[in-house]
Amino acid sequence: MPRIKEKIIETGLALAAVVTVLTTIGIIWVLFSQTIDFFSEVSIVDFLTDTQWTPLFADKHFGILPLVAGTFLTTTIAIIVALPIGLTIAVYLNEYAPKSFRKIVKPLLEILAAVPTVVYGFFALSVVTPFLQNIIPGMAGFNALSAGIVMGIMIIPLITSLSEDALFAVPKSLREASYGMGSTRLQTAFKVMVPAASSGIIVSVILGISRAVGETMIVAIAAGQQPRLTLNPLVPIETITTYIVQVSTGDVAHGSLEYRTIFAAGMALFVFTFILNNISYWVKKKFQEKYE
Amino acid sequence: MNSSKKNRLKDNAFKYFGIGCTTFGLAMLAIFIGNILIEGFARIDWDFITNFPSRNPDKAGILPALIGTLWIMGLTAIISIPLGISAAIYLEEYGKKSRLANVLEINISNLAGVPSIIYGLLGLEIFGRIMGMGGSLLAGASTLSLLILPIIIVSTREALKAVPKSIKEASFAMGASKWQTISYQLLPASFGGIITGIILALSRAVGETAPLIVIGALAYVPFVPSSPTDEFSVLPIQIFNWISRPQKGFAINAASAIIVLLMVTFVLNGIAMYLRNKWQKKVQW
Numbered sequence: 001m002p003r004i005k006e007k008i009i010e011t012g013l014a015l016a017a018v019v020t021v022l023t024t025i026g027i028i029w030v031l032f033s034q035t036i037d038f039f040s041e042v043s044i045v046d047f048l049t050d051t052q053w054t055p056l057f058a059d060k061h062f063g064i065l066p067l068v069a070g071t072f073l074t075t076t077i078a079i080i081v082a083l084p085i086g087l088t089i090a091v092y093l094n095e096y097a098p099k100s101f102r103k104i105v106k107p108l109l110e111i112l113a114a115v116p117t118v119v120y121g122f123f124a125l126s127v128v129t130p131f132l133q134n135i136i137p138g139m140a141g142f143n144a145l146s147a148g149i150v151m152g153i154m155i156i157p158l159i160t161s162l163s164e165d166a167l168f169a170v171p172k173s174l175r176e177a178s179y180g181m182g183s184t185r186l187q188t189a190f191k192v193m194v195p196a197a198s199s200g201i202i203v204s205v206i207l208g209i210s211r212a213v214g215e216t217m218i219v220a221i222a223a224g225q226q227p228r229l230t231l232n233p234l235v236p237i238e239t240i241t242t243y244i245v246q247v248s249t250g251d252v253a254h255g256s257l258e259y260r261t262i263f264a265a266g267m268a269l270f271v272f273t274f275i276l277n278n279i280s281y282w283v284k285k286k287f288q289e290k291y292e
Numbered sequence: 293m294n295s296s297k298k299n300r301l302k303d304n305a306f307k308y309f310g311i312g313c314t315t316f317g318l319a320m321l322a323i324f325i326g327n328i329l330i331e332g333f334a335r336i337d338w339d340f341i342t343n344f345p346s347r348n349p350d351k352a353g354i355l356p357a358l359i360g361t362l363w364i365m366g367l368t369a370i371i372s373i374p375l376g377i378s379a380a381i382y383l384e385e386y387g388k389k390s391r392l393a394n395v396l397e398i399n400i401s402n403l404a405g406v407p408s409i410i411y412g413l414l415g416l417e418i419f420g421r422i423m424g425m426g427g428s429l430l431a432g433a434s435t436l437s438l439l440i441l442p443i444i445i446v447s448t449r450e451a452l453k454a455v456p457k458s459i460k461e462a463s464f465a466m467g468a469s470k471w472q473t474i475s476y477q478l479l480p481a482s483f484g485g486i487i488t489g490i491i492l493a494l495s496r497a498v499g500e501t502a503p504l505i506v507i508g509a510l511a512y513v514p515f516v517p518s519s520p521t522d523e524f525s526v527l528p529i530q531i532f533n534w535i536s537r538p539q540k541g542f543a544i545n546a547a548s549a550i551i552v553l554l555m556v557t558f559v560l561n562g563i564a565m566y567l568r569n570k571w572q573k574k575v576q577w
Contacts (some may be wrong), residue, residue, distance in 0.1 A: 002469060009471045010386055016378030017387065020400050020445070023438045027410060030417040085313045092310025105314060107565065112321050114492075114561045116499025118528040119328075119550050122535055126543060127327050153320050160317075184303035207405070214407025216502035217528075221535055241409050241502065248412070248506045254421065262506075266413045270406070277405035281398070 031270055034263030041257055047264070053227035053238075055261045056247070062261070064268055066227035070144065070237035071272075074219055075212040077148025077233060078155055082208055085152075086159030087194075087201065093160075094167040095189045106161075113157035121221030124150035129222060136234065142224030145233035151218050155208045162207065166200020167193055199287035206280040210273045216241035240269045328554070332547025340548060344514050345530065349541025354549050356513040357530035360429070361498060361556070363517055364526055367433030368440070368497045373490055375437065376444030383445070384452045385474055404442040411439045412506025420507050427508030430520040435503050440493040447489025451482035484571025488564045495560035499553070501528035527553045 039047070042062045050063025089109075093102050129146040133139050170193055178188040194201065224236025225246050238246070244262045252258045343353020379396075387393035415435030425431035455478055463473040479486075504526060511533040513525040527549055534546035 006469055006471050010382070013378045013382035013386060014392075016375045017382045017392075017396050019375055019438075020379060020396060020403060020441060023403060023414070023441070024399050026418055027406065027414050030414050031410075034417070085316060088310055088313040089317060092307070092314060096307050096310055097314075105318070108318055108321065110565075111558070111561065112317065114495060114499075114557055115324075116501070116528055116553060116557060118499070118501045118531050118535075119324075119554065122531065122546055122550060123324055123327070125535060126331070126547075127323065153317075156317055184299045186303040186306045187299065189306075210405055214409065216407070216409045217532065220502075221532065241407065244409055244413070245502060245505055248416075248508070249511065263413060266410055270410055273405060273407055273410075274402070277402055280405075281401060 027270070031263055031267045034260050035267045038257070038260040038264040041260075042264075051229045053243070055258055056250075062264075064240075064265065066229040067238060067240045067243055067265060068268070069229050069231065070219075070223070070227065070242070071213055071239040071269075073144045073231055073233060073237060074148040074151060074215075074223060074239055075209060077145060078151035078212040078215075079205070079209060081149050081152025082155040082159050083205060086156045086204075086208075087163055089156070089160045090163035090167060091189050091194065094164055095185050095193065109157045109160060112153075113161075115154075117154065117215060117217040118221070120150050120154050121147075121218045124218055124222035139234045140224070140236050142222060142226075142236040143234050144223050144237045147219045147221075147223035148233065150222065151212055151215055154215070154218065155211055158211060159204045159208050162204030163197070163201045166197035166204070169200065170196045199283055202287075203280045203284050206276055206283070210276040210280070213276070214241065214269065214273050216245060220245045240265050244269075325554075328547050328550050331544055332549075332551050335544050335548040336551060340545075341552075345512055349539060349545050352534075352542075352545055354527065354530055354552060356516055357525045357527045357549070358552065359516050360509075360513070360524040361526045361553075363429050363520070363524065364433055364436065364504075365494055365498055367429060367520060368436045369490075369494055371433055372437035372440055372444055372493070372497075376441050376490070376493075377448055377486065379441070380445045380448035380452065381474060381478075384449045385470070385478070400442050400445055404446070408439055408500055409502040409506060411435055412503030414438070415503060415507040425521070427510065427523050428521045429517055429524045431507050432504050432509055432524065432526075433520070435507055436497040436500060439500065439503060440497050443493040443496065444490055447492070448482075448486050451485025451489065452478055454485060455481045484567055488568045488571070491560050491564040491567070495557045495564070498526075498560070499528060499557055501526075501532055504529060505532070527556075 047062050047064055049065070050061050051065055052061035052063050053066045054061045093105060097105070124146050128150055129139075129141060129143070132143075132146055133141075139145070174192055174196055175188055178192040183191070219239045220242045223239065223242065225238050225242055226236040227238040227243070228235065230237065243265050247258065247262045339351075340353050341358065342355050343351060344355055345357075346352040383393055383396060387396065412435065415431055415438075419425045419431040419434045420427065423431075425434070459477050459481060460473055463477045468476065509529055510523055510525050511529055513523065515522075517524045531546050531549045531553065534542040534549065537543075
């Protein structure tokens with residue numbers, strides 16, 4: 001009898017684990033089935049090459065490029081902000097900062113990471129945009145720049161904590177050897193530690209990009225909701241995620257073409273982040289330095 | 293010795309640059325919280341907590357959204373905690389090295405990287421339409437449960453991994469079965485780590501906006517939800533709705549609601565940090 005009980009419990013636990021697989025299957029099935037319906041009405045060539053995205057207007061165009069451009073623009077700005085600052089903080093905390101300082105700063109950065117993104121959106125719209133408008137006259141009230149910068153601030157803790165873990169994992173002997181050769185802390189940091197931790201740092205950047213691509217509320221609030229094929233950070237744009245929110249807050253009938261556009265847009269988003277996540281997984285597996 | 297001087301100078305320059313960057317991050321946090329407190333603190337009173345949304349910003353309150361958030365938190369906990377812990381136990385204690393476990397592992401790390409709005413699309417079709425839940429609390433909580441499941445699984449596995457092998461072996465040596473070992477030894481010993489991970493995951497769920505908007509949570513709810521099948525709003529959606537309006541009064545309301553939301557997330561995070569520290573100190577193997 002006890003053996004049967006053990007078996008039942010094991011099966012129950014395995015079923016719970018299988019829920020995660022069902023989730024993946026569910027996501028792929030939902031996106032695929034709706035996207036296929038979508039492409040039965042819209043040509044895939046138009047989807048990939050048309051330069052206008054106007055599914056909600058009378059004159060309908062279904063070119064995903066403006067949304068991709070918007071996503072690309074805000075993501076690029078976010079990484080330009082987050083990478084240097086996040087990496088510098090990681091190097092500083094690991095190589096320079098006294099232990100007591102680390103102990104205070106790390107939980108504070110964790111708080112920064114725990115703030116809901118809708119709050120960052122409020123910050124972008126009510127603090128950063130007015131501030132930037134003072135410096136850059138003529139900047140629109142909704143723009144990619146302010147949303148991108150705030151998204152960068154949001155990603156800093158992610159890049160810092162992952163890079164710091166990678167730096168921390170480098171054996172002490174390497175650092176000490178470098179000091180023994182008479183290097184300064186800066187030389188040790190950037191010529192020994194950072195190269196040794198490079199795979200972990202690359203992973204942190206890729207995950208940062210993936211996070212920025214999928215980020216929704218900051219751009220929905222601060223970047224505007226106007227699909228536009230441009231790389232000008234001062235005008236309103238729309239990202240893939242924002243479009244999905246825009247349609248969801250409006251009244252769109254189930255089964256209509258407009259309804260399906262959010263799944264097609266979701267599919268594009270899913271493909272981007274899936275590729276990024278797999279690159280990071282691959283980098284982690286392939287290039288992780290093994291130290292004895 | 294000129295180059296050594298130069299190097300030392302560069303070294304010091306980077307030190308101050310590092311301090312500068314760290315200060316920048318922390319200053320942002322300070323400006324952030326400061327600005328929100330200045331804008332929103334004066335507006336918070338009992339009426340703000342107990343009133344319904346309104347077209348008049350001075351009379352509008354957050355009651356339905358606040359209750360909605362509590363409902364979502366509770367339902368999400370009920371759904372995700374047993375699932376997450378069970379899955380983690382299976383992966384850590386039973387399935388190790390099997391092919392299924394390998395697939396599950398890659399799958400979970402992939403799921404953790406899927407943007408939250410995609411979970412919204414999943415919930416909209418599966419829970420909302422096919423299972424007929426519509427934009428109800430149950431549909432929202434189910435969607436968020438799937439979203440935080442990878443987080444709970446990963447943190448629970450870490451906690452189980454941290455229990456020394458000797459405890460497990462001692463239990464087996466006493467003749468305990470596998471499940472007895474897990475339920476009487478491993479789970480109590482890793483309780484602190486597991487609960488910390490769960491609280492952090494729930495705090496993430498409380499702050500989520502996009503997936504709930506997609507499944508059809510409402511921006512304007514003139515009633516307090518009273519059962520899992522009711523339609524609902526949550527604080528982040530109420531905030532988003534107020535931010536999107538042009539009148540200054542609603543921006544102030546948004547700031548006030550943000551204070552309430554941040555209090556909820558910070559309290560959850562504070563509890564998690566406290567438990568983590570307490571547990572780390574108490575358990576010495």
